[in-house]
Amino acid sequence: GKVRAPTHIISTISDDRGEEPCYAGVPMSTIVERGFGVGDVISLLWFKRSLPRYCTQFIEICIMLCADHGPCVSGAHNTIVTARAGKDLVSSLVSGLLTIGPRFGGAIDDAARYFKDAYDRGLTPYEFVEGMKKKGIRVPGIGHRIKRGDNKDKRVQLLQEYAHNHFPSVKYMEYAVQVETYTLSKANNLVMNVDGAIGSLFLDLLAGSGMFSKQEIDEIVEIGYLNGLFVLARSIGLIGHTFDQKRLKQPLYRHPWEDVLYTK
Ligand code: ACO
Ligand code: LMR
Numbered sequence: 001g002k003v004r005a006p007t008h009i010i011s012t013i014s015d016d017r018g019e020e021p022c023y024a025g026v027p028m029s030t031i032v033e034r035g036f037g038v039g040d041v042i043s044l045l046w047f048k049r050s051l052p053r054y055c056t057q058f059i060e061i062c063i064m065l066c067a068d069h070g071p072c073v074s075g076a077h078n079t080i081v082t083a084r085a086g087k088d089l090v091s092s093l094v095s096g097l098l099t100i101g102p103r104f105g106g107a108i109d110d111a112a113r114y115f116k117d118a119y120d121r122g123l124t125p126y127e128f129v130e131g132m133k134k135k136g137i138r139v140p141g142i143g144h145r146i147k148r149g150d151n152k153d154k155r156v157q158l159l160q161e162y163a164h165n166h167f168p169s170v171k172y173m174e175y176a177v178q179v180e181t182y183t184l185s186k187a188n189n190l191v192m193n194v195d196g197a198i199g200s201l202f203l204d205l206l207a208g209s210g211m212f213s214k215q216e217i218d219e220i221v222e223i224g225y226l227n228g229l230f231v232l233a234r235s236i237g238l239i240g241h242t243f244d245q246k247r248l249k250q251p252l253y254r255h256p257w258e259d260v261l262y263t264k
Pocket of ligand 1: 102103104105106107137138139140141142143144145187189190193194195196
């Protein structure tokens with residue numbers, strides 16, 4: 001009989017062997033003919049299913065809102081310095097991407113993990129926040145360098161408004177808002193940031209869409225898919241900053257002495 005040679009790789013998201021590539025079983029021609037957008041492609045390649053339009057639109061809004069936040073943030077700054085050092089596009093891009101992490105843009109998964117755990121265990125915002133303080137962990141998704149209680153992040157408001165109008169349930173978002181109300185009573189800088197908004201709202205998307213089992217939601221949160229949204233989105237801006245510096249023919253960057261505290 002036939003002997004199946006053992007394979008070294010298993011892949012379940014795409015297939016390029018036929019006449020046209022397929023994403024999660026959907027042929028490229030269907031993707032084009034049906035006018036799918038980048039949110040649909042993310043649904044297929046990350047979540048291995050077609051999600052309803054309100055979900056794919058939410059994904060696209062996340063990407064548009066997180067594409068850039070000016071030249072001063074960690075990622076753009078690194079990219080600009082690298083481009084000005086004469087490095088190529090990929091080097092400039094990854095140098096910016098490498099700043100994405102627990103403090104900057106990469107707190108979405110942890111925000112989803114902690115908000116989900118606290119909500120599912122029925123913790124009050126007080127119990128949750130004070131519990132985190134006791135453990136010496138900053139609440140992911142809370143806090144911003146320039147946004148304040150009286151100058152909230154417009155991106156957070158836009159995401160929340162969209163979810164209010166389109167999601168069947170926003171229970172995790174409402175919980176995150178209660179957490180923010182409590183943290184703001186402690187300090188004016190402890191606003192919900194865009195990572196916290198996406199983390200909590202994605203929990204609502206996963207739970208409310210009826211497209212994912214409880215086990216699948218746990219797996220998505222545990223593996224940590226959601227920082228991918230920020231990485232993908234911010235790549236758009238970082239590529240833009242690279243082109244901008246090259247177009248402007250900016251020289252090698254050197255930080256001014258006056259801006260360094262030289263001390264022993
Ligand atoms: N939970 C609890 N306390 C906090 C938090 C938080 N999330 N954020 C700030 N604080 C407290 C700090 O303990 C500190 O108090 P202390 O000096 O008494 O220790 C004070 O607030 C510092 O405030 P800032 O100077 O305004 O903030 P900082 O620059 O230190 O931090 C940051 C900003 C990194 C965003 C912070 O709020 C944080 O770590 N948040 C959690 C991670 C996160 O959500 N990051 C994503 C940010 S959004 C984005 O990057 C797209
Ligand atoms: C961002 O989107 O880059 C930010 O929220 C971080 C910042 O400091 O503005």
